[in-house]
Amino acid sequence: xxxxxxxxxxxxxxxxxxxxxxxxxxxxxxxxxxxxxxxxxxxxxxxxxxxxxxxxxxxxxxxxxxxxxxxxxxxxxxxxxxxxxxxxxxxxxxxxxxxxxxxxxxxxxxxxxxxxxxxxxxxxxxxxxxxxxxxxxxxxxxxxxxxxxxxxxxxxxxxxxxxxxxxxxxxxxxxxxxxxxxxxxxxxxxxxxxxxxxxxxxxxxxxxx
Amino acid sequence: xxxxxxxxxxxxxxxxxxxxxxxxxxxxxxxxxxxxxxxxxxxxxxxxxxxxxxxxxxxxxxxxxxxxxxxxxxxxxxxxxxxxxxxxxxxxxxxxxxxxxxxxxxxxxxxxxxxxxxxxxxxxxxxxxxxxxxxxxxxxxxxxxxxxxxxxxxxxxxxxxxxxxxxxxxxxxxxxxxxxxxxxxxxxxxxxxxxxxxxxxxxxxxxxx
DNA sequence: TGTACATCAGTGAACGCGCGTTCACTGATGTAC
DNA sequence: TGTACATCAGTGAACGCGCGTTCACTGATGTAC
Numbered sequence: 001x002x003x004x005x006x007x008x009x010x011x012x013x014x015x016x017x018x019x020x021x022x023x024x025x026x027x028x029x030x031x032x033x034x035x036x037x038x039x040x041x042x043x044x045x046x047x048x049x050x051x052x053x054x055x056x057x058x059x060x061x062x063x064x065x066x067x068x069x070x071x072x073x074x075x076x077x078x079x080x081x082x083x084x085x086x087x088x089x090x091x092x093x094x095x096x097x098x099x100x101x102x103x104x105x106x107x108x109x110x111x112x113x114x115x116x117x118x119x120x121x122x123x124x125x126x127x128x129x130x131x132x133x134x135x136x137x138x139x140x141x142x143x144x145x146x147x148x149x150x151x152x153x154x155x156x157x158x159x160x161x162x163x164x165x166x167x168x169x170x171x172x173x174x175x176x177x178x179x180x181x182x183x184x185x186x187x188x189x190x191x192x193x194x195x196x197x198x199x200x201x202x203x204x205x206x207x208x209x
Numbered sequence: 210x211x212x213x214x215x216x217x218x219x220x221x222x223x224x225x226x227x228x229x230x231x232x233x234x235x236x237x238x239x240x241x242x243x244x245x246x247x248x249x250x251x252x253x254x255x256x257x258x259x260x261x262x263x264x265x266x267x268x269x270x271x272x273x274x275x276x277x278x279x280x281x282x283x284x285x286x287x288x289x290x291x292x293x294x295x296x297x298x299x300x301x302x303x304x305x306x307x308x309x310x311x312x313x314x315x316x317x318x319x320x321x322x323x324x325x326x327x328x329x330x331x332x333x334x335x336x337x338x339x340x341x342x343x344x345x346x347x348x349x350x351x352x353x354x355x356x357x358x359x360x361x362x363x364x365x366x367x368x369x370x371x372x373x374x375x376x377x378x379x380x381x382x383x384x385x386x387x388x389x390x391x392x393x394x395x396x397x398x399x400x401x402x403x404x405x406x407x408x409x410x411x412x413x414x415x416x417x418x
Numbered sequence: 419t420g421t422a423c424a425t426c427a428g429t430g431a432a433c434g435c436g437c438g439t440t441c442a443c444t445g446a447t448g449t450a451c
Numbered sequence: 452t453g454t455a456c457a458t459c460a461g462t463g464a465a466c467g468c469g470c471g472t473t474c475a476c477t478g479a480t481g482t483a484c
Contacts, residue, residue, distance in 0.1 A: 170379025
């Protein structure tokens with residue numbers, strides 16, 4: 001006997017409305033953008049009345065926080081899966097960056113929600129905080145291994161991580177918001193551009209920052 | 210005889226409402242943030258009826274575009290004034306980056322307006338396009354001189370500029386939106402953090418990207 | 419096994435809100451004669 | 452120099468809109484007995 005009822009059709013109760021609302025919000029984000037993301041529209045998409053979400057989220061901000069947390073989980077997975085394609089520490093490190101840019105440019109509105117200052121609860125929502133810290137840790141762990149494989153001091157870790165994060169975060173935002181186009185740099189996709197840029201910061205198998 | 214009437218008090222006509230509206234919008238941005246920036250509130254602050262702005266701007270977007278254009282002019286000035294404090298090409302280059310971060314973190318909401326995808330007319334408003342291109346040119350010119358002073362090929366210019374831009378843009382956004390704090394890196398201000406980061410990408414008087 | 423009942427996830431109507439924009443208007447200005 | 456008039460930057464009331472949120476409610480569910 002399942003603890004949680006799963007999607008019984010024609011039932012008065014929904015089954016798993018919370019997840020469905022997060023999914024609806026996500027769908028609106030990707031199809032219509034951030035401006036179109038309202039609680040009412042989210043409820044509409046989930047086939048439920050406008051008041052229903054209040055049984056699962058305290059307010060709109062709480063829904064947004066849940067969507068953002070989901071985004072950070074996916075970002076973590078995107079970075080990890082790229083990293084696992086490589087074996088050399090330095091290549092694994094740059095792969096996390098390529099994964100970051102690939103995720104950002106594939107889900108622009110979600111990325112904007114995660115980093116655009118829209119979610120006010122960043123630090124107060126524990127799930128969201130955890131998810132975002134996890135994502136950062138992927139990058140930082142990869143940086144740690146890269147540094148140690150080059151015999152460099154662990155004292156460099158914070159700045160090396162911050163520099164890498166700035167590079168990929170900045171590139172992502174510039175592609176999304178400042179009309180930077182991979183085509184202007186002789187490549188087709190944003191991940192190729194990220195790989196190209198990160199490659200320039202590596203000289204003779206050595207990390208330059 | 211002045212072509213344009215300047216601020217006659219108690220006059221029915223305002224004198225220079227267009228500039229006053231841009232200034233009001235700017236003030237709202239800095240004090241209350243982007244969410245509080247409405248056409249009505251802007252008119253209120255300028256001491257004028259809610260319909261008055263329509264004699265100077267086609268719609269809200271046009272006002273936003275004007276504010277953003279002003280922002281790019283100030284960003285250009287901020288980068289230039291930093292650069293002019295230095296004489297060595299490489300130092301002048303990194304100085305533009307420090308100026309960029311200083312501007313971004315001093316005027317967070319304005320910076321968000323300039324780069325947050327809020328202004329839809331980025332490419333269609335010629336003043337805005339010009340202003341943003343000017344800002345980019347400061348950075349690119351500094352990069353060109355830095356490269357040439359090191360005897361490197363001008364072919365590297367696009368990627369070097371993009372890398373520098375990504376670094377400073379990313380750092381700015383991370384400070385503003387991801388709770389990155391200069392204090393965690395042993396410095397007090399965001400410009401010190403920028404200088405520290407950019408310094409790490411320079412090894413033995415050589416640019417590493 | 420059957421029934422009473424507490425629980426709680428839904429409903430749908432309503433609230434007040436500030437917004438962007440439009441409209442017919444009016445007062446001030448500068449200019450042609 | 453004085454006056455008629457075109458121009459245009461203002462006014463203030465009104466429009467419709469979708470929003471977040473609240474409310475009393477109702478139907479479905481699981482459980483104690």
